Amino acid sequence: DAGVTQSPTHLIKTRGQQVTLRCSPKSGHDTVSWYQQALGQGPQFIFQYYEEEERQRGNFPDRFSGHQFPNYSSELNVNALWLGDSALYLCASRPGDRTYNEQFFGPGTRLTVL
Amino acid sequence: AQSVTQPDIHITVSEGASLELRCNYSYGATPYLFWYVQSPGQGLQLLLKYFSGDTLVQGIKGFEAEFKRSQSSFNLRKPSVHWSDAAEYFCAVAANTNAGKSTFGDGTTLTVKP
Numbered sequence: 167d168a169g170v171t172q173s174p175t176h177l178i179k180t181r182g183q184q185v186t187l188r189c190s191p192k193s194g195h196d197t198v199s200w201y202q203q204a205l206g207q208g209p210q211f212i213f214q215y216y217e218e219e220e221r222q223r224g225n226f227p228d229r230f231s232g233h234q235f236p237n238y239s240s241e242l243n244v245n246a247l248w249l250g251d252s253a254l255y256l257c258a259s260r261p262g263d264r265t266y267n268e269q270f271f272g273p274g275t276r277l278t279v280l
Numbered sequence: 281a282q283s284v285t286q287p288d289i290h291i292t293v294s295e296g297a298s299l300e301l302r303c304n305y306s307y308g309a310t311p312y313l314f315w316y317v318q319s320p321g322q323g324l325q326l327l328l329k330y331f332s333g334d335t336l337v338q339g340i341k342g343f344e345a346e347f348k349r350s351q352s353s354f355n356l357r358k359p360s361v362h363w364s365d366a367a368e369y370f371c372a373v374a375a376n377t378n379a380g381k382s383t384f385g386d387g388t389t390l391t392v393k394p
Contacts, residue, residue, distance in 0.1 A: 170323070199381075199382075201384075206386070206387075207386050207387075208284075208370050208372075208384030208385050208386045208387050209324070209370070209382075209384045210384070211381045211382060211383065214381065222381050224381065256323060256324070258324075266312065266331055268326055268329070269326075269382075270326075271316075271323035271324040271325070272323050273321065273322060273323045274323055
């Protein structure tokens with residue numbers, strides 16, 4: 167059973183560009199959350215998708231948007247990139263949207279904005 | 281708003297010595313508490329969690345943690361550290377409701393001396 171997978175592994179963009187990151191949840195999981203982990207910091211919650219809808223959102227601007235597909239995979243889109251968006255972006259999945267269901271993390275996508 | 285403080289940025293212990301990593305949280309109600317470990321280039325792996333009941337919880341890899349409501353703490357312990365335990369450790373808190381938004385501390389980096 168493959169765990170949570172993310173693509174690409176690494177990505178380099180320039181300021182002002184747009185980026186799309188992808189996540190496939192663990193088999194049997196229908197809830198996907200995205201986190202941003204800046205260097206030397208803990209992950210920060212961006213948003214969570216369940217039943218193809220954004221259910222909760224952290225303190226991130228509208229430049230960050232997402233989508234969940236019928237097969238539960240998800241995308242994170244970031245528009246108008248700026249240097250501060252450089253970070254490791256983590257995807258996590260869980261079965262159902264209950265907190266007590268363990269969430270599993272993918273290895274992340276390392277985004278560098280130049 | 282919920283928050284997590286990990287007072288120790290970096291801890292060094294000798295192999296075979298005991299370990300305690302500190303975590304203090306702020307949350308208005310009964311929290312869900314977690315400890316995760318992150319090795320270089322890896323996603324986060326759940327070590328243990330506290331939802332309710334016994335305040336001493338056992339996790340994987342020989343780790344345990346104790347929930348102390350009066351001190352708003354959830355410290356992680358291990359009686360004998362192995363070289364493979366060198367990693368970054370994150371404490372997290374989540375609301376005991378659905379949606380699973382987790383708030384993470386900034387982590388403690390553990391170095392193990394031979």
